[in-house]
Amino acid sequence: MPDSHQSDGYQLVETRLQQTLDNGDVVCNLCLWRCRLRHGQRGFCQAHVNRNGRLYNLSYGIISAIEVESIRNKPVYHYRPDSRVMSIGSYGCNFRCKGCHNLEISWGVDALDRLARGQSTDAWVRPEQIIETALKHGVDGIAFTYSEPAVWLEYVLDVSKLAQAAGLFTVYVSNSFVTDEALEVMAPYIDVLCSDIKSLSAAFYHDICPVSTVEQVLGSISKAAELGIHVETRTNVIPTRNDDPAELLRIAEWIRDNLGADSPWHVTRFFPAYKLSHLPATDTNLVEQVAAAARDIGLEHVYAHTDISCDCATENAPVSDWLELDAEALDAVNRCSASCCGDEGILVKKFEREAGLLPD
Ligand code: SF4
Numbered sequence: 001m002p003d004s005h006q007s008d009g010y011q012l013v014e015t016r017l018q019q020t021l022d023n024g025d026v027v028c029n030l031c032l033w034r035c036r037l038r039h040g041q042r043g044f045c046q047a048h049v050n051r052n053g054r055l056y057n058l059s060y061g062i063i064s065a066i067e068v069e070s071i072r073n074k075p076v077y078h079y080r081p082d083s084r085v086m087s088i089g090s091y092g093c094n095f096r097c098k099g100c101h102n103l104e105i106s107w108g109v110d111a112l113d114r115l116a117r118g119q120s121t122d123a124w125v126r127p128e129q130i131i132e133t134a135l136k137h138g139v140d141g142i143a144f145t146y147s148e149p150a151v152w153l154e155y156v157l158d159v160s161k162l163a164q165a166a167g168l169f170t171v172y173v174s175n176s177f178v179t180d181e182a183l184e185v186m187a188p189y190i191d192v193l194c195s196d197i198k199s200l201s202a203a204f205y206h207d208i209c210p211v212s213t214v215e216q217v218l219g220s221i222s223k224a225a226e227l228g229i230h231v232e233t234r235t236n237v238i239p240t241r242n243d244d245p246a247e248l249l250r251i252a253e254w255i256r257d258n259l260g261a262d263s264p265w266h267v268t269r270f271f272p273a274y275k276l277s278h279l280p281a282t283d284t285n286l287v288e289q290v291a292a293a294a295r296d297i298g299l300e301h302v303y304a305h306t307d308i309s310c311d312c313a314t315e316n317a318p319v320s321d322w323l324e325l326d327a328e329a330l331d332a333v334n335r336c337s338a339s340c341c342g343d344e345g346i347l348v349k350k351f352e353r354e355a356g357l358l359p360d
């Protein structure tokens, strides 16, 4: 496995945390789904595919959204609080939250399918271009956000290594359904983890990701802290779903007892979206009451956000506003530049057909 991936055009990139079984199935060890995939199959996130016993990432270098903003928007308040970051994201998520704000970016099922068919014209950006752009805009760090960075790990790593060399810090905004192996690979290059603790209810997590448990998510956050990453946590309070004050206080207790009384906790409001469009926005008073109660039990840095929600993508910020890509590059169809992909520009469908997963 090369340390970084150099290519002049869009290409599928082999992932590093994978295990090939004797029968040719591949286990992906990037996130805690640990998908076991047959030849031609894609993982739950849709961003990885098994081709002939090796696992590839479809979204390497594909940027769905980009923005320059304050680190406080992430929200991160206790790491370089006056700094600005360039936020970037791609497609693909390992959760299916019913109140997710921009499914086109975060789940990205259609976008990933277009990539798989060799029909995507999304921006393809080399890691070096991200760093050049960040430096040009004078930001202090890069934030990987909008969808789940774990399902884009090869690119996150390559950009992070270059960022570190250029004196930029890195922020990883995550749902923390991530393997210890992935965190260990990332830890030397990631400065800040801003993680959701969505709930302490097994039913809540089961609803958005049937294989997940609360313990796994909390374990992953603890692991990141043990690895020396600066951790801040966030809970987006959703009316009738996770707004029981007693349960919210238990989240505060967990943070105090496991991450430390000085560990920052951000409490944000839900705003209606997708399958939860029928719910009201969270009452501002509740957010403030929860924050006050958390301070009362000894959590020192609790922030009630009445103006922001979770950090998952809310809009498809125009990539060309920030990146100096010529129009031709932005209109180009992303067909794999590796010779193995071949015929008719078709990337993955060919392999899915071979595997009998599609009609002829
Ligand atoms: S990143 Fe997670 S969801 Fe995607 S293929 Fe790997 S284990 Fe499955």
Ligand code: SF4
Pocket: 093, 094, 095, 096, 097, 099, 100, 101, 106, 107, 146, 147, 148, 175, 310, 312, 313
């Ligand atoms: S809300 Fe965040 S974690 Fe949930 S599906 Fe959307 S992008 Fe993924």
